[in-house]
Amino acid sequence: MADVNSLFTSVAHILKHIKEVNESVISTSDTAFGDINQYFTETGTELPAHLLRALQMQDILRQQLNGSTEAINLINQSIAQYQMALKADSGLLEESLAKLDTKLQHTLTEAKAKKEAFAGETDNEDGNDVEFF
Amino acid sequence: MSQPIVMFVDDSETALASTKIATQNLPIDVKQYISAGDALADINAGIIPNLIITDLNMPVMNGLEFLAALRKLAATQKTPVLMLTTEKKDELKAEGKKLGLTGWIVKPFNPAQLKSAINRVLRLG
Numbered sequence: 001m002a003d004v005n006s007l008f009t010s011v012a013h014i015l016k017h018i019k020e021v022n023e024s025v026i027s028t029s030d031t032a033f034g035d036i037n038q039y040f041t042e043t044g045t046e047l048p049a050h051l052l053r054a055l056q057m058q059d060i061l062r063q064q065l066n067g068s069t070e071a072i073n074l075i076n077q078s079i080a081q082y083q084m085a086l087k088a089d090s091g092l093l094e095e096s097l098a099k100l101d102t103k104l105q106h107t108l109t110e111a112k113a114k115k116e117a118f119a120g121e122t123d124n125e126d127g128n129d130v131e132f133f
Numbered sequence: 134m135s136q137p138i139v140m141f142v143d144d145s146e147t148a149l150a151s152t153k154i155a156t157q158n159l160p161i162d163v164k165q166y167i168s169a170g171d172a173l174a175d176i177n178a179g180i181i182p183n184l185i186i187t188d189l190n191m192p193v194m195n196g197l198e199f200l201a202a203l204r205k206l207a208a209t210q211k212t213p214v215l216m217l218t219t220e221k222k223d224e225l226k227a228e229g230k231k232l233g234l235t236g237w238i239v240k241p242f243n244p245a246q247l248k249s250a251i252n253r254v255l256r257l258g
Binding site for chain 2: 030033037040041044046047049052053055056057058059060062063117118119120121122129130131132133
């Protein structure tokens with residue numbers, strides 16, 4: 001029992017670390033974007049289309065990392081709930097594991113949907129057509 | 134003559150900066166909002182936009198909910214609204230169309246295409 005708990009604690013710590021890396025990358029990327037934006041705003045220089053596209057990629061990257069951070073938060077919440085349940089009644093090991101598994105699968109499904117939702121169409125180098133209704 | 138007001142709504146400051154850079158040479162009055170609620174507050178305060186360009190995935194009120202709220206207001210019942218988003222699902226586009234959405238642009242946008250869409254809607258010539 002202690003081993004299972006210890007294993008999940010380690011997983012939670014690893015995920016927390018990945019979350020911190022995500023946040024650090026977002027922050028660094030925001031700073032870089034801010035500097036570039038400031039230059040173009042102050043100088044009034046017109047930005048070539050491909051550079052503007054690159055700046056938008058930064059935003060897509062940011063959204064994707066935020067999406068994975070949200071998934072990590074949910075996973076860590078589920079693990080914490082599982083550990084609390086076990087602490088209250090160690091006889092519930094199997095039931096708690098089954099519940100945890102269901103929650104983790106749900107989190108994975110949601111995370112994949114977010115990845116799709118935040119992806120945009122970055123493969124189209126000419127830009128995406130405007131669809132009028 | 135005053136310039137047409139174009140409201141950009143996106144919870145990402147980076148995205149707002151990108152649209153501002155892309156439209157800086159257009160004869161429009163750009164107003165930027167970090168949430169749909171902020172934009173609605175300005176509309177309720179009497180700032181009536183000629184065009185609204187909004188993101189879809191935003192916390193509290195998403196782009197489609199925002200669109201539904203706009204259609205309930207007399208001032209923006211018929212205001213053209215473009216969705217500028219990373220989403221490309223047909224069911225979301227259909228939902229937008231049902232609510233009276235004008236058009237859909239998938240990110241990353243091409244600045245020339247964005248400017249052309251704004252020109253087309255506002256007939257800037």
